[in-house]
Amino acid sequence: MASYDIIILGGGPAGYVCAIRAAQLGLSTAVVEKDKLGGVCVNIGCIPTKALLHSASSINLIAHQAKDLGIEVGTVKTDYGVAMKRSRKVSEQNSKGVEFLMKKNKVTVIKGTGSLLPGRKVKVGGDVHEAKKAVVIATGSRVKGIPQIGLEINKTTVISSDEALFLEAAPTSMVVIGAGAVGSEFADIFNAFGTKITLVEALPRILPIEDAECSSALEKSFKKRGIDVLAGARVVKATVGKDSVTLEIEAGGEKKSVTADKVLMAAGRAVNTEGMGFKEAGVQLDSRGFVKVNLATLETTAPGVYCIGDVAGPPMLAHKGSREGAVVAELIAGHTPHPIRYDNIPSVTYCHPEVASIGMTEEQCKEKKLDYQVGRFPFSANGRARASNETEGFVKIIREKKYGEILGAHIVGGHASEMIHELAVARENEYTVEEVDLAIHAHPTLSEAIAEAALDSMGRVIHT
Ligand code: NAD
Numbered sequence: 001m002a003s004y005d006i007i008i009l010g011g012g013p014a015g016y017v018c019a020i021r022a023a024q025l026g027l028s029t030a031v032v033e034k035d036k037l038g039g040v041c042v043n044i045g046c047i048p049t050k051a052l053l054h055s056a057s058s059i060n061l062i063a064h065q066a067k068d069l070g071i072e073v074g075t076v077k078t079d080y081g082v083a084m085k086r087s088r089k090v091s092e093q094n095s096k097g098v099e100f101l102m103k104k105n106k107v108t109v110i111k112g113t114g115s116l117l118p119g120r121k122v123k124v125g126g127d128v129h130e131a132k133k134a135v136v137i138a139t140g141s142r143v144k145g146i147p148q149i150g151l152e153i154n155k156t157t158v159i160s161s162d163e164a165l166f167l168e169a170a171p172t173s174m175v176v177i178g179a180g181a182v183g184s185e186f187a188d189i190f191n192a193f194g195t196k197i198t199l200v201e202a203l204p205r206i207l208p209i210e211d212a213e214c215s216s217a218l219e220k221s222f223k224k225r226g227i228d229v230l231a232g233a234r235v236v237k238a239t240v241g242k243d244s245v246t247l248e249i250e251a252g253g254e255k256k257s258v259t260a261d262k263v264l265m266a267a268g269r270a271v272n273t274e275g276m277g278f279k280e281a282g283v284q285l286d287s288r289g290f291v292k293v294n295l296a297t298l299e300t301t302a303p304g305v306y307c308i309g310d311v312a313g314p315p316m317l318a319h320k321g322s323r324e325g326a327v328v329a330e331l332i333a334g335h336t337p338h339p340i341r342y343d344n345i346p347s348v349t350y351c352h353p354e355v356a357s358i359g360m361t362e363e364q365c366k367e368k369k370l371d372y373q374v375g376r377f378p379f380s381a382n383g384r385a386r387a388s389n390e391t392e393g394f395v396k397i398i399r400e401k402k403y404g405e406i407l408g409a410h411i412v413g414g415h416a417s418e419m420i421h422e423l424a425v426a427r428e429n430e431y432t433v434e435e436v437d438l439a440i441h442a443h444p445t446l447s448e449a450i451a452e453a454a455l456d457s458m459g460r461v462i463h464t
Contacts, residue, residue: 012039014309014321015138183266375457
């Protein structure tokens with residue numbers, strides 16, 4: 001029986017970061033992974049979709065702006081298969097990168113499906129491995145269909161992001177069910193490649209967890225590009241054929257029938273908790289199916305067994321899992337890490353325009369009856385945005401009136417995913433809105449819109 005200080009089940013962004021940090025702290029570490037290192041994020045999630053979104057935004061740029069920018073191009077032809085192959089290469093490079101990091105940090109990678117045995121033991125195939133200090137569950141999540149309405153993923157006409165990432169050609173038409181991050185990103189990608197998209201969201205607006213102003217800005221942009229958005233919509237019947245699917249959809253009191261080559265399910269993910277001996281080892285699940293975790297210690301209900309990443313509960317985001325991975329390694333090694341502020345995790349949807357946020361939405365501030373002031377600044381009034389033809393969107397900052405705390409910040413626009421971190425750092429360090437503006441912002445930059453929104457929340461905006 002091989003023995004390690006710490007054994008991690010799952011080599012995704014939560015598990016592999018945990019392994020590296022544990023090894024840095026001198027713990028003998030093993031990761032059990034049945035597939036490629038890097039998990040969903042690297043292989044069939046964040047990384048390949050960002051490669052495809054780069055293709056999509058390049059298509060939009062060339063097709064709609066080239067002439068204006070002084071570039072003469074002929075007819076723009078797109079090829080999803082080529083973009084897909086590039087995205088696979090990018091994923092492979094990243095997965096190999098993780099392999100390299102495991103070697104560099106002397107982390108043992110055990111290939112196979114691991115299951116938990118009582119007493120901090122992990123079984124992989126016929127071998128049993130013992131963890132002297134801790135086992136960390138980082139088994140992640142997977143796509144799910146909606147069997148209640150006959151929409152099981154059949155991998156041909158009803159697909160998930162797993163299959164969409166390997167299509168050789170863009171379909172002629174596609175219904176995307178669910179307008180969270182996955183649905184919105186794929187709607188954007190396939191729209192750029194010429195697919196007729198119908199985006200169906202059950203809640204009253206797309207990106208329902210974002211601030212309502214961001215949802216409506218994205219909806220406007222999607223509609224302008226020909227995406228049919230049906231929010232507050234219910235799929236009441238699905239007829240799945242060999243080459244197409246017909247959906248009966250109720251939206252806004254009206255019934256609509258939509259037939260498409262493919263339906264892409266993006267209605268949330270299910271966590272991987274089955275068939276790995278969790279129950280027998282004393283690891284309990286909560287009422288939503290996530291592993292029950294004490295968020296202060298990241299411990300499960302089984303002594304010496306910890307849990308991180310998607311399987312430990314929302315938000316199901318790679319960067320949340322990675323942070324939990326680093327923190328749990330430090331806790332297991334006996335350190336006292338900076339506690340995770342679960343209310344300060346940025347959320348980004350990388351479609352065009354990007355939507356990024358941190359903290360509370362205005363709707364949440366209202367619900368909590370907080371005394372707040374909103375500052376806004378549109379990119380249409382920002383010199384750099386005008387210069388780079390990226391005038392869509394805005395920065396919105398919600399400021400607590402008495403002390404100037406940043407309650408929430410929301411950005412819609414090009415590079416929002418990069419800009420949000422200024423506000424993440426500010427909130428982590430409890431800077432006020434005024435202190436955000438006090439830091440001189442270089443001119444001309446898109447980030448000046450953040451300083452201007454900060455000023456606007458205090459009634460002192462300069463450029464609008
Ligand atoms: P999600 O839960 O974020 O969004 C699913 C959407 O589907 C919701 O808006 C929900 O209201 C809607 N929905 C559910 N059932 C429906 C139905 N029957 N008809 C129509 N709409 C329905 O899930 P997701 O977008 O699949 O993403 C899964 C997880 O992965 C999320 O936690 C997400 O944050 C994460 N993720 C993040 C990124 C990113 O950070 N850019 C990208 C992809 C995924």
